[in-house]
């Protein structure tokens with residue numbers, strides 16, 4: 001579908017343009033979604049919403065589901081079903097709820113008995129489900145991974161998951177274009193993970209806010225698809241909506257023979273590759289911002305702090321607050337050093353490690369395992385390493401690695417060889433760090449508590465993590481030194497309880513009413529106590545930690561809001577603002593630092609705020625997915641970037657006086673009704689909030705436009721209608737028939753678990 005307009009376009013402009021179903025005057029667009037990946041954490045409330053409204057899934061043939069976050073990574077030799085296998089009650093419930101939903105809605109599902117099961121962002125590309133020029137979404141922030149194919153791929157919240165399931169479209173707006181060009185060549189020992197960590201260090205975690213990053217330049221062209229995926233994966237850590245790389249021969253080569261890609265050599269393949277080849281930014285295309293880097297300046301890079309922007313070359317020393325000019329960065333550095341147990345000036349290579357985790361959607365592909373095995377081969381992990389885990393990204397990666405003998409290299413060295421899943425990347429399953437344990441990790445986030453309450457994460461490449469395992473300290477892969485430092489001590493694990501209701505019926509009903517109440521109650525003006533929060537880059541792991549994501553409901557999360565900040569040893573921390581007097585009843589949160597809500601797409605973050613009683617957040621800037629998610633819950637995020645105005649509002653909040661947010665007139669006022677400042681809000685979003693409108697209902701009124709788009713799509717890109725095991729019978733515009741998935745399971749046909 002080459003674009004018709006003549007103005008030079010970026011890759012992003014082209015893919016976005018080719019998916020517009022409808023565009024409103026204020027720039028709000030309804031775009032068609034080609035590929036929807038679904039996992040157990042962010043989908044239960046979405047399916048429940050469909051059921052409550054008697055809606056179906058519009059395109060089961062474009063939807064692929066798996067379990068990844070909650071599942072144990074222990075051996076599945078005796079696996080029969082999820083119910084018996086998953087010991088933790090709430091994790092089990094989330095997985096079995098997904099299994100019921102895929103059956104009820106006729107979706108293709110890779111369960112734990114299927115070797116194609118794995119982390120969503122690993123299996124999509126592996127199966128050829130992810131294709132160039134497509135729009136790809138998932139209720140997961142690292143959906144940006146799929147942009148490596150020249151797809152427009154981004155994370156969405158649970159309300160948007162429901163919207164896509166019901167309509168196969170999303171309401172969105174155009175993002176800005178950002179170009180990051182890395183030219184030259186990478187020195188030996190430097191990988192795409194080092195490149196992306198370096199980039200985030202340069203642009204910061206808010207650097208890409210509001211933008212889609214296009215990675216280009218000779219270094220990028222020279223990367224394999226897997227290495228490109230690691231980079232796009234982490235574009236969300238740079239605050240971007242998505243990351244993209246123009247498809248080329250490397251892309252086509254990767255796609256040849258994938259089960260869901262057009263058949264190699266067929267007329268469809270030729271048509272597809274000719275369209276895909278057109279997906280490059282035109283000469284003269286305009287970018288809103290550009291960053292140019294030289295590959296030769298990048299050396300193996302690791303994180304030292306609690307944000308992915310806290311990075312340093314392995315040859316460096318732990319920085320101190322004086323190394324930063326910005327006040328926000330000075331204070332977050334102080335806090336990060338304390339949390340990480342690090343002293344400024346310490347050489348990074350002197351930092352002793354307790355655990356090593358090689359896995360996650362950033363780095364658990366076959367090339368990652370090969371790179372780690374190359375370092376480990378013939379060696380033993382250092383005696384101070386309490387645990388070193390290799391968690392392949394999918395059953396197929398695991399199988400491939402075993403066929404190459406990599407598992408043996410790892411186990412001989414003392415590593416654990418696990419089954420596929422997210423594992424210790426965020427520790428929703430039993431794989432977690434104990435408090436104060438330090439981990440060399442190939443994952444993507446080092447937020448406080450990310451891998452376990454009070455756990456300390458250092459992000460790095462697989463080769464660097466493998467080197468750390470051998471050396472027992474953070475180490476430079478280029479040196480390969482073997483040493484054996486002393487053993488550390490583990491601290492106790494913190495157990496957290498989910499709120500419980502008396503009976504499931506009451507729970508369902510309360511949850512439904514709570515949700516409907518918020519989603520449909522009009523937001524016109526809100527007056528109340530505003531709590532001041534002096535922080536920058538507040539991530540959604542801090543707003544609501546992972547242990548609370550296991551609920552299949554929306555209610556009851558208020559008590560867990562800002563859990564790590566609000567409680568110490570399970571007791572209220574009197575220093576935290578929401579534990580103090582009138583602020584316990586805050587309706588508004590005033591954040592003084594930028595980039596509120598960065599990181600994960602978990603809609604649990606706005607649900608927790610809402611359940612606490614906070615309906616409006618005022619901040620200098622927001623991370624994109626969080627910003628979107630608030631609107632879907634009848635909440636209002638207000639951007640106040642003017643420092644003077646923000647200070648005035650914060651002063652009112654600190655004085656304990658009420659603040660009024662008047663959405664109708666777009667003004668913030670003090671308790672007496674005097675205007676402090678005005679603010680911007682997109683017309684369509686305001687309209688929906690003020691009238692308490694449900695997006696899905698509105699989109700369904702566009703049925704004929706969606707059908708027209710689908711007919712055009714079938715004509716121009718026929719390979720996007722479910723192919724191979726995703727093929728469905730078509731009845732009108734709604735694809736309803738579920739086709740059984742051909743069995744490629746673990747061999748024992750009789751005992752194979754049923755996949756749909």
Ligand SMILES: CC(C)[C@H](C(=O)O)[C@@H](O)C(=O)O
Pocket residue numbers: 041042069139140141142155426549599600601602603
């Ligand atoms: C659980 C999910 C919502 C979350 C995400 O959006 O990224 C998770 O994958 C993460 O990495 O924090």
Ligand code: SF4
Pocket residue numbers: 068069119140142360361362421422425426443444
């Ligand atoms: S970032 Fe971690 S938790 Fe999130 S999808 Fe990737 S592997 Fe899973």
